[in-house]
Amino acid sequence: YAFRKCTALTQVQLPDSITTLGQRVFEGCTALESINYPKSLNKVDSWGGIFENCSSLKTITVPEGVTVLADNVFESSNYLEEVILPSTLTRIGADALKGCVKLQAPELPEGLATIGASAFAGNTAMKSIAFPKSLTAIGGSAFDKCTGLTEVSFQEGITNLDSYAFRNCTGLTKLVLPDSITTLGQRVFAGCAYLRSINYPKSLNKVDSWGGVFENCQKLRRIDVPEGVTALLDNAFEGANYLEIVVLPSTL
DSSP states (O other): OTTTTOTTOOEEOOOTTOOEEOTTTTTTOTTOOEEOOOTTOOEEOTTOOTTTTOTTOOEEEOOTTOOEEOTTTTTTOTTOOEEEOOTTOOEEOTTTTTTOTTOOOOOOOTTOOEEOTTTTTTOTTOOEEEOOTTOOEEOTTTTTTOTTOOEEEOOBTBOEEOTTTTTTOTTOOEEOOOTTOOEEOTTTTTTOTTOOEEOOOTTOOEEOTTOOTTTTOTTOOEEEOOTTOOOOOTTTTTTOTTOOEEEOOTTO
């Protein structure tokens, strides 16, 4: 709360020596239009809300050299529309951009390897997201309730979609999963009510024991398991309560 509701502030220049920011440190600075991201920042209070209700702050650039977007750093930045990420980024932290309801999807750099839990959860303005080839894992609930999301582009190389990663993304109608995916968490696509088409990755070898991957996917009536698959996994379609047809391969 160090500068909370300093409503006359229009610009802040933070030194790169800053490593820690407390919760809601600039909350309610309604005239704040410009602030920089310190290169040494590595910890943000888990309650986040640093830029909550900063109604004039529309864009932030994360500088080159930063490798990790800190957990909770932009959480609840409810007026933020654009975050420009550096080419050096390798990880987006948990809750880093959660609840940024006006945020458009940032361009994710090649070199990004992991997206943390709930990183983009509840960002209803996002329409599409394209993942780089370097990405290997998407954390639990990372895009949960991103209801405006209509297009997701995966690349070969990603192996793990954790639990609830795309739950309740009601704008999704079609997904093409790369065959590099080996693991799906519980209820990863649950509640994607308009999802009509999705494929079964050939390398898939583990589904969370709680299942529910396609639970309440009301428009998903058919899935084809591709030739070459030899075992239908435990829990693969458990809880898929609208599924009518599963086409099995001759290799099963």
